[in-house]
Amino acid sequence: MTAPDAEAKPARIWITRAEPGASRTAARLRDMGFEPIITPLLAIENLTPPVPDLAPFTALAFTSINGVAAFAALTHERDRPVFAVGPVFAVGDATAQAARDAGFADVRSASGDLHALARLIASELSDGVVLVPQAESPAGDFDAALTAAGARNVSIQPLIVYRARRTPVAAPAEFDAVLIHSPRAAHILAEQDIARLSHALTACISAAAAAPLVALGLTPAVAETPDEASLLTILKAALGKRDAAV
Numbered sequence: 001m002t003a004p005d006a007e008a009k010p011a012r013i014w015i016t017r018a019e020p021g022a023s024r025t026a027a028r029l030r031d032m033g034f035e036p037i038i039t040p041l042l043a044i045e046n047l048t049p050p051v052p053d054l055a056p057f058t059a060l061a062f063t064s065i066n067g068v069a070a071f072a073a074l075t076h077e078r079d080r081p082v083f084a085v086g087p088v089f090a091v092g093d094a095t096a097q098a099a100r101d102a103g104f105a106d107v108r109s110a111s112g113d114l115h116a117l118a119r120l121i122a123s124e125l126s127d128g129v130v131l132v133p134q135a136e137s138p139a140g141d142f143d144a145a146l147t148a149a150g151a152r153n154v155s156i157q158p159l160i161v162y163r164a165r166r167t168p169v170a171a172p173a174e175f176d177a178v179l180i181h182s183p184r185a186a187h188i189l190a191e192q193d194i195a196r197l198s199h200a201l202t203a204c205i206s207a208a209a210a211a212p213l214v215a216l217g218l219t220p221a222v223a224e225t226p227d228e229a230s231l232l233t234i235l236k237a238a239l240g241k242r243d244a245a246v
Contacts, residue, residue, distance in 0.1 A: 010035045011239050014172050014200075016189065017181040018042040018164060021065065025179065028232060034239075037172045041188045042164040046070040047136070049160060058128025061089040061121065061156070063114060063138065065098045070161035071133035072102040087124060091117045092227055113206060113226045118145035127153035136163035139183055139208065177201035177239055179231060180220070186212040203234040 012035045015022045019040060026036035044066050051074050062068050068090075088107045090096035096109035108124070110116040121130060132142060142156050164184055171192055177200055180186050186204065189197075190212040197213075202220040204210035205228065210220045221238060223230035 011176040011235075012037055012172070012174060013235065014039060014175040014178040016041045016178060016185045018044045018066075021181070025181075025228065028228070029235075032232065032235065034235065037175055039169055039172050040167055041169070041185045042182075043167050044162055045165055046073060046162045047160060048074065051075050052131070052157075052159070054131070056129060057131040057157070058125060058154075059087045059089060059121070059130045060104070061091075061117060061130045061132045061142075062095050062099055063091045063117065063132065063134050063142070065095050066162050066164075067133045067135065068095060068098040068102055068104075071159070072104075074161065089117060089121055089124075089130070094227065111225075111227075113208075114140040114142060115145050115148070118142065118149040118151065121154060122146065122149035122151035125151065125154050128155075130154060130156045131159060132156045133159045133161040136160050137184065171196065175200055177203060177235060180204040180209045180213075181228075181231075183208045183212065186210065189213065190216055201235070201238050203231055203238075205231045 010033055013029050014037045015025050017025060017040060022038045022040050026038055029036040047070065062071070088099055088104045090099050090107055090109050091112070091114060093109050093111055096107045099107045108120065110120040138158070146154055146156065166188055178189070178197065180189065180202065182205070186209050197218060202213060202218060203223070204213070204220045205223050206226040207222055210222050213220050221234045223234060
């Protein structure tokens with residue numbers, strides 16, 4: 001009987017998301033006993049648009065942690081009604097926590113995706129205009145999501161506060177799994193040598209993030225809910241049952 005290899009190396013996980021999120025993911029992976037490889041496909045660039053008068057807005061809505069950070073850097077006011085007593089809606093729990101950490105009050109999490117956020121807003125607002133600090137290229141159509149959720153008298157005003165630009169990097173030489181946090185990253189990955197992905201676990205945070213790879217004939221694993229905790233659960237269940245690393 002062969003003794004177990006006490007020197008077996010931890011599985012190598014390629015993190016494709018942008019910083020600073022990549023480092024947060026890496027820390028969680030180390031705690032799980034994996035070896036993170038930070039090679040982002042995207043980089044976040046904060047923008048400096050003029051912040052409109054906040055008085056006319058019924059609420060704020062954040063669709064990402066990056067949107068929270070970029071908007072919070074544009075204005076340090078936290079005592080105006082829209083911040084102090086008006087609702088601040090967040091797409092998920094991590095984004096909600098980022099908003100609280102930035103000093104925003106009455107933060108309400110949709111604990112889901114853009115459609116869950118639209119449903120939350122529709123359930124709590126009967127009318128009004130919601131200011132949405134977001135990416136230059138948003139991941140989804142918020143107006144359409146609100147309409148589908150039945151928010152007939154609620155509209156949004158986007159405020160472009162950051163952009164995610166493509167990085168001039170190549171895939172790591174070796175990896176056992178790759179994590180995809182966004183449709184944009186998946187599109188970039190799909191343009192690379194996808195044959196190498198057939199020997200690794202590809203885990204996507206949502207069906208939207210998986211779609212560009214599915215269109216190419218791959219079968220990535222998709223998180224049950226669109227959050228990182230669910231995404232990392234895929235690694236626990238599936239890693240170690242894959243082929244050798246590429």
